[in-house]
């Protein structure tokens with residue numbers, strides 16, 4: 001039995017490290033260390049640090065005594081360097097590692113973000129999970145900074161496997177990889193060729209008047225759809241509509257009309273639902289036995305159904321836009337983003353079309369969750385809502401780029417909402433070099449999760465961390481308008497809603513404009529009140545449990 005387990009683990013680890021680890025020498029080191037760990041496990045060690053008491057070990061066999069510290073040339077004893085397998089964490093079982101936690105139903109994946117808070121309290125700044133590969137969870141700000149600020153040319157983020165499996169089964173539609181999952185040179189090529197338009201300051205600034213129009217339509221839609229008492233019953237639906245309308249306008253260069261009730265047709269609602277559901281299935285695919293890799297389980301079939309709806313619906317929108325574009329023969333100097341992508345050399349058509357679809361899809365659920373959390377935080381304090389309205393009171397018609405730049409209080413509210421209610425609770429990286437983190441030596445190729453949400457809610461990093469306090473992001477000034485010293489917030493560096501480095505989200509600037517304008521227009525027109533309690537669930541992204549009810553009262 002033990003031999004089978006060792007062989008199985010050896011095969012799986014070799015396979016995973018071959019796919020993740022670019023350096024063969026490191027693979028051998030990792031394998032060696034993993035086999036040593038197995039020997040420890042076989043002897044009943046549950047993976048807690050050797051200094052920990054009460055290991056909960058069920059075996060009568062005592063673990064071997066730790067090797068004596070190695071003497072230096074001067075005869076001094078250096079402390080033993082602790083390896084990945086010394087990191088504390090839940091008990092690891094043969095074959096299933098720590099996955100059993102998700103079978104017991106106590107720590108369901110929908111609340112996995114809360115589980116990590118608890119894990120941090122229990123195990124401290126670093127915790128080891130074992131799936132098919134070991135996963136190191138970081139909760140400490142300084143460790144996260146080391147990993148995330150590593151000056152990488154091509155940062156490695158682990159791919160979303162279920163997307164890879166599905167896409168490789170449809171070579172008629174998808175290229176070998178995509179921007180979100182690609183690594184190395186290929187990632188760099190996709191990143192440069194697909195995102196230059198949506199990150200261009202010039203293009204985004206010229207897009208501000210259109211976003212103004214769309215946000216005005218959004219306000220009209222709220223007025224039309226609210227009930228007699230001012231309540232919008234399913235806010236998520238209209239938040240999805242505005243996200244899709246804005247990204248289609250930016251990428252395809254045309255208004256789709258999703259904010260006028262009659263165009264909110266079946267197809268669009270199905271698309272929004274499919275995007276939401278596909279995130280749920282991606283989230284679920286990370287946990288449990290992952291049988292979907294070998295047989296088309298219900299989870300996999302549901303995921304495929306959503307992916308096909310997304311592809312069919314957005315591909316249709318893109319092809320109609322392309323036809324209209326060709327009919328109108330626009331001035332060649334002013335190309336819409338999708339035309340520039342389609343004309344890019346070096347990528348095949350499948351990569352371009354699926355790249356455009358990915359950009360559009362990425363902008364729907366992320367925006368609507370972020371907006372729902374932000375409005376929830378602002379609904380708690382009427383003064384904050386007034387202050388935002390005040391900040392834009394001089395903007396009678398269009399809000400300009402300059403108004404956005406000067407909207408310090410509104411931006412502080414958005415930043416504080418990212419801190420206290422992020423949509424992405426952690427960032428994943430694969431280490432490219434050996435790292436020393438919280439006293440443990442981690443080898444290149446190790447998969448690391450940086451739990452920024454946990455760090456953002458820690459009193460070690462933020463003063464009164466559990467309070468929504470936009471003021472913490474504002475400079476305080478005395479009566480002579482000089483900046484006065486205030487307690488610096490140590491954790492500012494881990495508020496990373498869009499990630500960091502070369503792999504960070506290319507949609508950040510679009511969202512900055514979109515969110516600031518939406519909030520400005522909402523509070524210019526309304527005072528809001530959340531009518532439903534806000535509960536969050538993990539669906540790959542953090543999402544509000546729907547439906548959300550918000551009351552919009554006209555601002556007097």
Ligand code: HEM
Nearest residue numbers: 180359362363366367370424497498499500503504505507
């Ligand atoms: C509030 C909204 C959004 C949030 C919170 C968000 C968050 C993130 C995060 C945390 C990452 C990973 C970054 C990293 O690993 O360092 C990411 C990647 C990505 N996001 Fe977003 N995002 C949002 C909106 C958007 C939009 C509007 C688009 C498209 C226009 C987009 C497209 C992408 C793409 C393509 C990637 C992969 C980038 C790469 O690997 O090079 N996102 N996003």
